Amino acid sequence: MRIDVVTLFPDFMRQCASVGVVGRAQQRELLQVETWNPRDFATDNYRTVDGRTCGGGPGMVMLIQPLRDALKAVREAAPEPVHVVYLSPQGARLTQGRVEALAKMPRIALLCGRYEGVDERLLAHEVDEELSIGDYVLSGGELGAAVIIDAVGRLQDGALNDAQSAQQDSFSDGLLDCPHYAKPVHDTLGDVPEVLLSGDHAAIRRWRLKQSLGRTWLRRPDLLAQRALDAESRALLDEFRREHAQQTRHDDTAH
Numbered sequence: 469m470r471i472d473v474v475t476l477f478p479d480f481m482r483q484c485a486s487v488g489v490v491g492r493a494q495q496r497e498l499l500q501v502e503t504w505n506p507r508d509f510a511t512d513n514y515r516t517v518d519g520r521t522c523g524g525g526p527g528m529v530m531l532i533q534p535l536r537d538a539l540k541a542v543r544e545a546a547p548e549p550v551h552v553v554y555l556s557p558q559g560a561r562l563t564q565g566r567v568e569a570l571a572k573m574p575r576i577a578l579l580c581g582r583y584e585g586v587d588e589r590l591l592a593h594e595v596d597e598e599l600s601i602g603d604y605v606l607s608g609g610e611l612g613a614a615v616i617i618d619a620v621g622r623l624q625d626g627a628l629n630d631a632q633s634a635q636q637d638s639f640s641d642g643l644l645d646c647p648h649y650a651k652p653v654h655d656t657l658g659d660v661p662e663v664l665l666s667g668d669h670a671a672i673r674r675w676r677l678k679q680s681l682g683r684t685w686l687r688r689p690d691l692l693a694q695r696a697l698d699a700e701s702r703a704l705l706d707e708f709r710r711e712h713a714q715q716t717r718h719d720d721t722a723h
């Protein structure tokens with residue numbers, strides 16, 4: 469797939485997309501990231517891209533014209549329609565589900581705002597979807613765009629090696645990941661759970677699922693409320709809860 473980024477900081481965005489799994493996806497031509505600087509589409513001698521906010525008060529707003537012309541160039545360089553995303557705290561929260569939907573599109577554009585934001589008329593006419601990476605305020609949309617490029621890039625077919633792709637299942641089924649261990653089996657920090665050394669693959673799968681369910685229950689109960697559990701998962705979570713309650717009682721009485 470191809471991702472076009474409209475940004476006042478094209479070098480930063482290219483750097484972000486050049487490392488690790490996503491950088492490799494670009495080298496393998498599974499992903500193409502292109503940048504467009506609205507300043508290159510400004511028409512005055514000062515290459516102005518922002519103006520004072522109407523109604524008064526502090527702060528500047530990104531002008532319609534340079535952004536509209538940059539997006540026009542993005543669309544003209546594309547053989548198919550481009551899905552345009554604007555990053556802002558007013559957007560719908562980015563989730564793995566939305567990442568998966570974006571990853572299936574042949575072409576998306578990420579519009580990065582700076583200053584107090586972008587003229588609302590441009591958003592209304594040129595943007596298909598407004599997304600937020602979380603409830604906090606950044607100084608621009610670039611880090612949100614980098615998050616989308618990373619999350620979407622690693623889902624491209626062939627981007628992950630086998631070891632990584634097996635691991636990837638954990639969040640896509642809506643649960644937190646289970647704990648992971650490597651050798652040595654015994655360390656001053658503790659021992660690796662015995663079941664992981666048993667060679668019993670069915671028991672290991674059940675243990676991992678139980679840990680995923682238990683951690684999700686402890687740390688992100690909101691995620692569990694969103695999905696129906698099958699009979700096996702319900703039984704494993706019950707087991708985890710009983711053991712957790714017993715462990716908690718034990719901790720309370722220990723001196």
Ligand code: 4GX
Nearest residue numbers: 556581584585600601605606608609612
């Ligand atoms: N998830 N920002 C957008 C410009 C802005 C200001 C006001 C609209 C209204 C953000 C986030 C984020 C900072 C990007 C402000 N746009 N982006 N920028 N949270 O905080 O994606």
